[in-house]
Amino acid sequence: MIALTRPVSPSIVRCELTHLARESIDFGLAVGQHGEYESVLADLGCDVRRLPAEPDLPDSVFVEDAAIVLDECAIITRPGAQSRRPETPSVAAALEAYRSLLHRIEEPGTLDGGDLLTVGRTIYAGLSSRSDAGVIEQLRFAAGRYGYRVKPVAVSRCLHLKSAATRVGPGTLLVNRRWVDASLFGEMELIDVDPAEPMAANALLVGGSVVYPAAFPLTRERLEKRGILVRTVDLTELAKAEGAATCCSLIFRELSGG
Numbered sequence: 001m002i003a004l005t006r007p008v009s010p011s012i013v014r015c016e017l018t019h020l021a022r023e024s025i026d027f028g029l030a031v032g033q034h035g036e037y038e039s040v041l042a043d044l045g046c047d048v049r050r051l052p053a054e055p056d057l058p059d060s061v062f063v064e065d066a067a068i069v070l071d072e073c074a075i076i077t078r079p080g081a082q083s084r085r086p087e088t089p090s091v092a093a094a095l096e097a098y099r100s101l102l103h104r105i106e107e108p109g110t111l112d113g114g115d116l117l118t119v120g121r122t123i124y125a126g127l128s129s130r131s132d133a134g135v136i137e138q139l140r141f142a143a144g145r146y147g148y149r150v151k152p153v154a155v156s157r158c159l160h161l162k163s164a165a166t167r168v169g170p171g172t173l174l175v176n177r178r179w180v181d182a183s184l185f186g187e188m189e190l191i192d193v194d195p196a197e198p199m200a201a202n203a204l205l206v207g208g209s210v211v212y213p214a215a216f217p218l219t220r221e222r223l224e225k226r227g228i229l230v231r232t233v234d235l236t237e238l239a240k241a242e243g244a245a246t247c248c249s250l251i252f253r254e255l256s257g258g
């Protein structure tokens, strides 16, 4: 597995915020926590490769939003926040080394990678303040030819679909049902976040383990009770920028022949 990451930008103090009030971010601590996150990914078997730093792009550490990487191709997004659009060219340039086919979301559609949840051959696409219904057809055009179904999912009161639901096992999702209609996920097994931890649904499944913020001990206990292996990381500073576990990396299989 390859994990693409990007250094935390010193301008993160000017990040986009939608649901949180601005709090001061300790840049040194954010860098340390991000480094710890990268070490955990490496420990779990990822080959961690850092994209070039983008010191003038406040949210550039959140690389997940710039692309979705499937085995067959990569789709470069067009982020919903104007300030984040300059993040995509360097991500696209890096992905050219791994996928021979790159599709691009075209204007006027907007899409953040945080709104895409892939489960097997289904891509759930969150309709949020960042991603609009117009991209559904673009996603179907790009991924449908490889047998992927694209299912739109309304999300409310949170930033992205993956703020409300993420994979924690092959057929298991961690969900906050207050932010997404979980009946859309059909036969999947669901684990609810602890009601005292509404922000706790974002977990990053890597191999057989889940990379998970230390800030949500009650939900962590629920995961462990279900036999899920959890690796906790402290992400307090990136959380102040509305970042979480999935958004700091793009993880995909390295395929021979690109």
Ligand code: CIR
Binding pocket: 015, 016, 017, 018, 059, 062, 064, 065, 081, 084, 113, 114, 115, 160, 241, 242, 243, 244, 246, 247
């Ligand atoms: C933003 O508002 O775009 C950033 N401050 C946070 C993005 C987090 N991305 C993600 O969870 N996929």
